[in-house]
Amino acid sequence: KQEVTQIPAALSVPEGENLVLNCSFTDSAIYNLQWFRQDPGKGLTSLLLIQSSQREQTSGRLNASLDKSSGRSTLYIAASQPGDSATYLCAVISNAGNMLTFGGGTRLMVKP
Amino acid sequence: NAGVTQTPKFRVLKTGQSMTLLCAQDMNHEYMYWYRQDPGMGLRLIHYSVGEGTTAKGEVPDGYNVSRLKKQNFLLGLESAAPSQTSVYFCASTRFWRERNEQYFGPGTRLTVT
Numbered sequence: 022k023q024e025v026t027q028i029p030a031a032l033s034v035p036e037g038e039n040l041v042l043n044c045s046f047t048d049s050a051i052y053n054l055q056w057f058r059q060d061p062g063k064g065l066t067s068l069l070l071i072q073s074s075q076r077e078q079t080s081g082r083l084n085a086s087l088d089k090s091s092g093r094s095t096l097y098i099a100a101s102q103p104g105d106s107a108t109y110l111c112a113v114i115s116n117a118g119n120m121l122t123f124g125g126g127t128r129l130m131v132k133p
Numbered sequence: 134n135a136g137v138t139q140t141p142k143f144r145v146l147k148t149g150q151s152m153t154l155l156c157a158q159d160m161n162h163e164y165m166y167w168y169r170q171d172p173g174m175g176l177r178l179i180h181y182s183v184g185e186g187t188t189a190k191g192e193v194p195d196g197y198n199v200s201r202l203k204k205q206n207f208l209l210g211l212e213s214a215a216p217s218q219t220s221v222y223f224c225a226s227t228r229f230w231r232e233r234n235e236q237y238f239g240p241g242t243r244l245t246v247t
Contacts, residue, residue, distance in 0.1 A: 052231040057238075062139075064223060065176075065238040072232040110176070114234055120166075120191055121185075121236060123176040 024113045025049045029123035034101055035132050042096040042127045044111035049089045055121070056096050057110040065110065069096070101131045116121050135159055137239035139224050146214045156224030164197045164227045165190075165207040166236065167199060171221040175242050176223070177180040182207055183230075214246045 024047045034040055044054070053072045057065040069085040071076045071094070077086040084097040094111060108128045112121040140155045154164065166181040168191075176190030182201040183186060197212045207226075211218060221243050225236040 053234060062241075064240045065225075067235055067237060070233075070235045074232070108171060112176075114231065119189075119230075120181065121176075121179040121234075125173075125175050 022025075023051075023082075023113060023117070023122045025111060025113060025122050025124035027111060027127050028049050028111040029127060030061075031128040031130075033130045033132065035076055036101060036103060036129075039097070039099050040041075040100050042098070042109050044096070044124055045093045045101070046051075046092045046094075046122075047093050048115055048117070050116040051089065052114040052116060054085075054087055054094050054111060056083075058113065059108045059110060059126070061107075092100065098129075101129075103131050103133050106130050137226055137237055139222075139225055139239040139242050141242060143243045144241070145247065146149065146211075147247055148215060150214050151210070151212050152214065152244075153211075154222055154224075156207045156209070156226075156239060156246075157205055157226075158207075158226040158237075159235070160226065160228065162205070162226035162228045162237075163204075164234070165201065166225040167191065167197070167207065167209045168225065170221045170223060170241075171220050179209065179222075195234065199246045213246075218244065219245060219246045 043074045056068045069072045073088040082099040108126045112123040137158045165180040180199040185204040223241040
């Protein structure tokens with residue numbers, strides 16, 4: 022059974038810092054990995070999707086990498102801003118199933 | 134283009150009552166999903182649909198039923214609500230399968246069962 026872990030569970034940084042969020046998964050046979058953002062009391066917003074044949078994706082200040090063989094992904098946020106404060110979730114779709122398996126999330130706070 | 138919408142936003146039920154949650158999408162997506170989100174448990178898939186008229190069980194289907202009579206709508210039913218079904222329910226949809234399966238989520242329905 023696929024398991025997804027995110028470290029750290031919470032992170033507090035001053036504005037302007039570059040930061041890295043980590044995601045690991047136990048079964049490397051995946052179709053894709055997706056990073057989401059969730060604001061308190063809101064739904065999930067898709068940030069980046071990395072297909073299994075890709076190594077990374079970029080959108081603005083966000084860069085996500087995927088290393089399937091080691092079962093890891095990182096989300097890099099450059100020049101963090103208070104508006105980046107939210108919970109970040111990673112999820113994978115495994116070859117064995119048709120469902121997204123989510124990690125527990127990293128709660129990020131960027132202090133002004 | 135409203136994306137994925139969910140009705141209602143909040144609901145309080147008594148144990149044993151029934152209700153239906155409605156998910157609607159206007160993106161002509163083929164695939165739709167229902168998840169629940171609980172503290173410490175993360176997001177878990179309840180049921181999903183790969184097209185109009187089809188449904189399939191996810192990770193935690195017990196106590197729920199679903200229907201997909203129209204492509205744009207996916208209904209989640211609770212026939213006899215239990216306190217363990219207190220949760221936030223999210224609907225999602227996607228156009229593609231497998232590698233290109235990028236899911237778009239609704240705003241959620243917060244359900245409390247007393």
